[in-house]
Amino acid sequence: MTKVKICGMQTLEDAEYAIEAGADFIGFVFAPSKRQVTSEQAADIIKKLDTGHTKTVGVFVNPTAEEAKKALEDTGLDYIQFHGDEPEAFVEQFKTRAIKAFPSNSELSNREKFNYPGNFILIDSPRKEYYGGSGTTFDWESFDQDGLDKSRFALAGGLKPDNIKEAITTFDPALVDVSSGVETDGRKDYKKVDEFIKNVKEVL
Numbered sequence: 001m002t003k004v005k006i007c008g009m010q011t012l013e014d015a016e017y018a019i020e021a022g023a024d025f026i027g028f029v030f031a032p033s034k035r036q037v038t039s040e041q042a043a044d045i046i047k048k049l050d051t052g053h054t055k056t057v058g059v060f061v062n063p064t065a066e067e068a069k070k071a072l073e074d075t076g077l078d079y080i081q082f083h084g085d086e087p088e089a090f091v092e093q094f095k096t097r098a099i100k101a102f103p104s105n106s107e108l109s110n111r112e113k114f115n116y117p118g119n120f121i122l123i124d125s126p127r128k129e130y131y132g133g134s135g136t137t138f139d140w141e142s143f144d145q146d147g148l149d150k151s152r153f154a155l156a157g158g159l160k161p162d163n164i165k166e167a168i169t170t171f172d173p174a175l176v177d178v179s180s181g182v183e184t185d186g187r188k189d190y191k192k193v194d195e196f197i198k199n200v201k202e203v204l
């Protein structure tokens with residue numbers, strides 16, 4: 001079954017809700033974003049969570065190796081999501097605890113992307129004001145799926161309760177990642193979180 005990551009946790013209540021609703025991963029954005037949290041805020045939330053099977057992810061854009069290692073050690077994160085232009089050799093240092101994101105308009109071929117180490121290779125919409133979290137889909141039809149390793153493929157960008165089934169049918173990803181699509185007025189909307197996860201689980 002497709003796994004779900006709910007990204008952009010900003011409060012303990014949001015994180016607890018996403019875990020209870022069945023998210024496999026929850027994300028905290030450390031990069032510049034309207035959802036940005038400090039490592040102290042994330043650590044404070046994570047230490048209060050009973051995560052069960054849910055894994056925690058810190059989203060960074062072009063961090064130094066020291067920043068990423070410190071976040072893993074000090075914040076209690078399970079994984080780091082590299083959402084910038086981090087080179088392959090850089091991600092290699094974190095390979096058992098890394099997710100590597102690329103915009104859908106990256107010049108790298110799918111084979112080159114999947115040569116990167118990491119548990120998942122995430123394809124997100126093209127960058128706008130920030131490196132992610134744009135809330136817009138990319139053109140699924142014209143995206144070349146040749147060379148995608150579906151077992152490590154994660155899909156993001158404008159996913160929401162009413163397009164997630166079509167997204168899964170179109171791409172058969174191992175993981176789907178959402179932020180804006182489960183928000184109302186910039187805050188996590190628990191009804192949308194429930195609906196999103198329910199719809200993912202309904203796809204066989």
Ligand SMILES: O=C(O)c1ccccc1NCC(=O)[C@H](O)[C@H](O)COP(=O)(O)O
Binds near residue numbers: 124131132
């Ligand atoms: O969510 C952000 O604000 C963000 C900012 C900068 C870098 C990455 C960011 N998010 C990473 C994610 O994993 C999001 O879930 C992904 O970009 C999809 O976002 P959305 O289109 O809003 O569902």
